[in-house]
Amino acid sequence: MAFRMGVGGGNASSGMGVSEHSISTFLELQRKKIHRYVIFKIDEKKKEVVVEKTGGPAESYDDFTASLPENDCRYAVFDFDFVTSENCQKSKIFFIAWSPSVARIRPKMLYATSKDRFRREMQGIHYEIQATDPTEMDLEVLRDRAN
Numbered sequence: 001m002a003f004r005m006g007v008g009g010g011n012a013s014s015g016m017g018v019s020e021h022s023i024s025t026f027l028e029l030q031r032k033k034i035h036r037y038v039i040f041k042i043d044e045k046k047k048e049v050v051v052e053k054t055g056g057p058a059e060s061y062d063d064f065t066a067s068l069p070e071n072d073c074r075y076a077v078f079d080f081d082f083v084t085s086e087n088c089q090k091s092k093i094f095f096i097a098w099s100p101s102v103a104r105i106r107p108k109m110l111y112a113t114s115k116d117r118f119r120r121e122m123q124g125i126h127y128e129i130q131a132t133d134p135t136e137m138d139l140e141v142l143r144d145r146a147n
Contacts, residue, residue, distance in 0.1 A: 016114040016145035018121045020081065027049045029079055030093060030124050033057060037064040039069040040118070042110055049118050061139050073111040074098045075118060077125065080142050092126040092146045095119060101132045 022040055029035040036059045041052040052074065055068055064078055076096045084090055097115050099108050119128070127145045133135040 008106060012051070016042050018029050018118055019048045019050045022049050022051055023141070025054060025121075026116075027078060029054075029077060033079065034053075034079050035079070036060075037067075037078045039067055040077075042107075042114060049114065061142070065134060065137070069100075071100060071102045073100070073103050073107045075111070075115070077122065078142075080146055081105075082143060082146055083099045084147065090146070093124060094142060094145070095122060095128045096137055097128070097130045098137070099130070099132055102128055 003008070009085070021039075024036050025035065029038055034057070035054045037055040038051060038058050039053040040049050042048075043050045053066065055064055061080075063077070066079065068074055068076065070104055076098060078094045078096060081089065081091050081095055082083055097111065119125070127142075129137050
């Protein structure tokens with residue numbers, strides 16, 4: 001698709017490119033509900049954002065948070081299912097920019113400069129969370145944002 005300028009190369013000022021596999025995996029989460037979550041990482045050699053891990057539909061939020069590295073940055077999307085006060089089953093997709101305070105400066109800068117470009121490729125995200133420690137992306141934070 002010629003209009004997808006975000007796919008492919010990139011540099012530090014414009015952010016990393018986004019692999020086609022990253023986009024198709026996100027669409028599987030969004031449209032087919034094949035994944036509960038997808039964790040993405042920047043592959044500096046390929047100069048693009050790639051899928052690091054996916055979680056099946058039966059996996060929990062605890063499984064998801066346990067999959068994030070304690071001392072390195074990642075992007076993630078999580079499909080959050082909940083029941084409204086009117087007793088309706090709903091689902092919202094969260095984009096999480098994980099940048100722990102203990103991560104090294106270079107990855108923090110790389111993920112910060114690439115986030116907007118990557119985020120634009122993920123059409124249909126409902127909420128975005130920037131987290132530097134686990135309390136900033138606690139399950140209660142998602143519940144509050146979704147309601």
